[in-house]
Amino acid sequence: MKRRDFLVAAGATTLIPFAVQAAGVPYTEGLVQERLAAGETVFLDFKASWCTTCRAQERVINSIKADNSAYEDAITFIDVDWDEFGRSQLVNDLNIPRRSTLVVLKGEAELGRIVAGTRPADIQELMDVALNAATA
Template identity: 60%
Template structure:
């Protein structure tokens, strides 16, 4: 085996542990509707990069995802950048009061919402609601 093939195979093998860890989708117009129309359960995270509450929520969400791969396998996670979409039609229509709001949707139903909560038990309960809807 030559050096080039060895390096390609090594990099490929090293990336396998990360293959199942899909990053959340970045919101753009039409993305939410597309996923809801196909029957996906959607977990919306209204966040800002400078928001410490949002960062605390993200740490909990990532920990829960790492502990249970069913979350990422069954739920569509979409991050909504508050700086870009805080005054958007989506925010107005859904009555999102502020950044650090987490919302679960399926079809035309809102299944749950958390505003500015960072507790593991509250976020896990919301993610479990999403998982239950996604696998029903």
Template identity: 60%
Template sequence: MKRRAFIFSAAAFSAASVMGGAAFAAADYTPGLVDQELAAGKTVFLDFKASWCTTCAAQERVMDRLKAANPDYEKSVSFIAVDWDKYGRSELAKRLKIPRRSTLVALKGDAELGRIVAGTREADIKALMDTALHAALA
């Protein structure tokens, strides 16, 4: 009986962990959304990713940890996930000269604040997210 209780508890914890991760989901990109957010004076953090990309998944895990540690990221910065398979050749990707999936870009107004291409180091991603946060709070 104890084994059953353990398995049930582990399953419930796993489900809660998955559901908890959903709290940090970025808005899904649609054409015009980035320009709309920027025009409203928001700082935008773009995540060009593909569902099958392991580098993208690693970046997302890092960003989720950082967002969990500092709720100000989610409160102040507009995170937008751009599906590479659908929008990799879009006007937005061309305008920003996005070279590939697993590219993270921070924007404010007409300025690019920074970018990371295929990087997964927590220190680098935190630095870019901090740059976006400071711009949003300025």
């Protein structure tokens, strides 16, 4: 094996745990309703792979999760691919204006949302709203 190939492979295996943690559950039709009906607190991340704002939000979310495992333990994070579901019934029902929108739901209620915001304090506050609802 060439040294370069080894270094690339070693680097990739080092990042795999972070990649797994980074992702929420991929959205499929009916998933949100199913999880809400089960009593879960849902954190929706409407994003596109090409969106720089979405990537900035994801970095903040992952950093906050890394600092406190309670978020991952108590909240259901669902990633909604904007390219696939941007015109879906879910987007219409929740009146989602664009990708890079973060929404927290519990039961029949929307507890908060951020549209195109990347400030860590704002995202932390939204995640805290979700955590408080999930652990109440």
